[in-house]
Amino acid sequence: MEAAIEAQELTKTYPPAVTALDGLSLSVEAGTIFGLLGPNGAGKSTTVRVLSTLSRADSGSARVAGIDVVADPVRVRHAIGVVGQKHGSDPEATGRENMVLQGEFYGITGRDLSRRVAASLERFGLSDAADRRVRTYSGGMQRRLDIAMGLLHRPQVLFLDEPTTGLDPEARVEMWREIERLAGEELMTILLTTHYLEEADRLASKLAIIDRGHVVVEGAPSQLKSDLNGDTIQIELAEAHDAGARVALERVPEIDRVRLDGRTLRARAHDGGAAIPAVLAALEAHGVKAMSVTLARPSLDEVYLRYAGRAFSQAQTEPEEVAA
Amino acid sequence: MTPLRQSWQVTMRGIRVFMRNPAYLAMTLTQPIIWLLLFGALFKAVIRIPGFHGGSYIDFLTPGIVMMLAVSSAGWTGMGFIEDIHGGVMDRVLVSPVWRGAPNAGTVIYAALMIVVQTALIVLLALALGAHYAGGVGGVLLLILVAALLGAAFASLSNGVAMLARQREALIGAVTLVLLPLTFLSTALMQESLVPGWIRTVAKFNPVNWAVVAGRAAAMQKIDWGLVGSRIGLLVALTLVCAMFATRAFTKYQRSL
Numbered sequence: 001m002e003a004a005i006e007a008q009e010l011t012k013t014y015p016p017a018v019t020a021l022d023g024l025s026l027s028v029e030a031g032t033i034f035g036l037l038g039p040n041g042a043g044k045s046t047t048v049r050v051l052s053t054l055s056r057a058d059s060g061s062a063r064v065a066g067i068d069v070v071a072d073p074v075r076v077r078h079a080i081g082v083v084g085q086k087h088g089s090d091p092e093a094t095g096r097e098n099m100v101l102q103g104e105f106y107g108i109t110g111r112d113l114s115r116r117v118a119a120s121l122e123r124f125g126l127s128d129a130a131d132r133r134v135r136t137y138s139g140g141m142q143r144r145l146d147i148a149m150g151l152l153h154r155p156q157v158l159f160l161d162e163p164t165t166g167l168d169p170e171a172r173v174e175m176w177r178e179i180e181r182l183a184g185e186e187l188m189t190i191l192l193t194t195h196y197l198e199e200a201d202r203l204a205s206k207l208a209i210i211d212r213g214h215v216v217v218e219g220a221p222s223q224l225k226s227d228l229n230g231d232t233i234q235i236e237l238a239e240a241h242d243a244g245a246r247v248a249l250e251r252v253p254e255i256d257r258v259r260l261d262g263r264t265l266r267a268r269a270h271d272g273g274a275a276i277p278a279v280l281a282a283l284e285a286h287g288v289k290a291m292s293v294t295l296a297r298p299s300l301d302e303v304y305l306r307y308a309g310r311a312f313s314q315a316q317t318e319p320e321e322v323a324a
Numbered sequence: 325m326t327p328l329r330q331s332w333q334v335t336m337r338g339i340r341v342f343m344r345n346p347a348y349l350a351m352t353l354t355q356p357i358i359w360l361l362l363f364g365a366l367f368k369a370v371i372r373i374p375g376f377h378g379g380s381y382i383d384f385l386t387p388g389i390v391m392m393l394a395v396s397s398a399g400w401t402g403m404g405f406i407e408d409i410h411g412g413v414m415d416r417v418l419v420s421p422v423w424r425g426a427p428n429a430g431t432v433i434y435a436a437l438m439i440v441v442q443t444a445l446i447v448l449l450a451l452a453l454g455a456h457y458a459g460g461v462g463g464v465l466l467l468i469l470v471a472a473l474l475g476a477a478f479a480s481l482s483n484g485v486a487m488l489a490r491q492r493e494a495l496i497g498a499v500t501l502v503l504l505p506l507t508f509l510s511t512a513l514m515q516e517s518l519v520p521g522w523i524r525t526v527a528k529f530n531p532v533n534w535a536v537v538a539g540r541a542a543a544m545q546k547i548d549w550g551l552v553g554s555r556i557g558l559l560v561a562l563t564l565v566c567a568m569f570a571t572r573a574f575t576k577y578q579r580s581l
């Protein structure tokens with residue numbers, strides 16, 4: 001199938017010397033949800049801005065819906081919907097007025113427009129609030145309006161830049177369902193950026209982890225996790241720093257790596273379930289008492305740690321974010 | 325057709341906000357009313373200076389206040405862009421295929437329409453205070469048109485400054501910085517023959533003065549078509565230059581994204 005989004009070696013530097021994109025390439029298959037995962041400042045929004053014709057890369061090229069973003073930005077604009085990281089609606093206007101203005105900007109007018117607006121407001125559960133000013137909306141309602149506006153002209157490709165940031169957990173889950181529905185029922189291509197690992201894991205059929213302006217690894221979430229080579233067996237010991245435990249496990253052939261933090265012993269195994277009996281036997285043979293044993297499938301957190309070379313939570317708290 | 329239609333939609337966005345809170349109009353008028361009353365009282369004696377020809381001071385002052393109002397009212401236009409930039413509205417507009425000139429054109433039209441309403445009210449107030457419009461209804465309409473034109477130029481200018489500075493404080497600073505010198509370096513408050521020579525020279529290049537002169541020649545005397553026409557010509561040219569500046573500022577903004 002032809003790629004709906006194709007970016008090659010994009011670079012972008014902001015003055016004085018912020019490298020926002022550093023040779024970023026990606027390819028998104030039509031009709032899928034693609035997740036762009038990375039901490040704040042990784043270059044997610046910049047990628048969306050370049051792909052959506054809002055800003056220009058210094059070098060590299062990109063095609064969206066088969067159209068070159070630099071050569072023919074107007075056609076790209078007709079083909080895409082964009083929901084930015086910030087709200088794009090006018091707080092002083094009502095939901096309906098915002099939608100109508102949006103439609104006019106895409107050349108939709110008259111009865112076609114009013115019909116579409118009404119249907120769209122209905123679909124996003126905003127009919128009752130349609131004639132209220134947006135400033136009175138809750139965060140979840142505003143986000144739904146943003147998405148309704150982005151979809152009004154029925155784009156082929158939708159960009160969602162951190163669609164759930166700032167939403168409460170309930171609204172977030174609701175938004176996830178909505179996004180899944182879009183991809184499922186409407187066969188839309190969606191590029192979604194997020195800094196929530198679980199969001200990328202749940203929604204994206206393929207994802208790229210980006211860090212410092214380039215893709216560090218790309219693949220299906222399950223693929224990325226299984227590439228990590230196995231599971232983590234976590235053992236709570238009765239006593240802290242029981243070095244004997246470590247020695248015991250290192251001798252078990254099924255175990256690759258062992259890490260001891262206080263009372264927590266983490267061991268990696270290709271097939272964790274199969275390794276547990278041997279692990280328990282080894283511990284017993286060395287007279288180490290285990291309080292509990294749990295088996296964890298690798299998380300995206302670990303994928304991130306492995307490929308970006310730092311823990312996600314750590315990258316996340318680095319000071320930055322000048323402009324969004 | 326589409327560019328016009330889209331610009332008008334942007335204008336309507338402003339009008340709808342205004343309609344929700346029409347009391348805002350009264351607020352925008354307090355300052356010019358104070359000017360009218362204050363300067364009227366302050367300079368009342370001006371007409372007794374030898375060399376001041378004809379009429380009452382309110383006749384002389386009204387076109388000046390109208391143009392001051394036009395400049396200050398138009399000066400705030402860019403504030404909308406700054407809100408839009410910070411609120412994410414601007415980005416959404418720019419990723420749509422809307423005609424790139426629509427945001428500026430639409431807000432400039434809105435500013436001009438507001439100025440028509442505001443100046444019409446000031447004209448009526450001055451009438452109540454005893455102003456005499458020798459140019460008749462036609463002359464007054466011309467006065468208002470000139471004010472709208474001056475406002476259109478300054479609205480574009482304000483939009484351009486807003487796109488470059490992107491900060492409320494910067495725009496507030498620019499408007500305050502510009503308004504008083506433009507007024508005092510013109511014949512808005514004082515007859516040309518009575519101001520120092522250097523001010524007379526500066527005033528020749530001052531758009532506010534073009535507008536004041538044209539407004540006076542239209543509304544406060546038998547219409548002097550030559551004078552009115554030439555000044556309107558200058559103001560149209562200025563409006564176009566300012567629109568170009570706003571367009572450039574727009575491009576510059578987008579490049580910075």
Ligand SMILES: Nc1ncnc2c1ncn2[C@@H]1O[C@H](COP(=O)(O)OP(=O)(O)O)[C@@H](O)[C@H]1O
Pocket residue numbers: 014015018019020038039040041042043044045046047320321322323324580581
């Ligand atoms: N308009 C801009 N001007 C200057 N620097 C910017 C601008 N936009 C983004 N940046 C910088 O570029 C880097 C990438 O930002 P961004 O793409 O917004 O990251 P993300 O969306 O992943 O948080 C950051 O260091 C950010 O500060």
Ligand SMILES: [Mg+2]
Pocket residue numbers: 041044045046085161162324
């Ligand atoms: Mg971002």
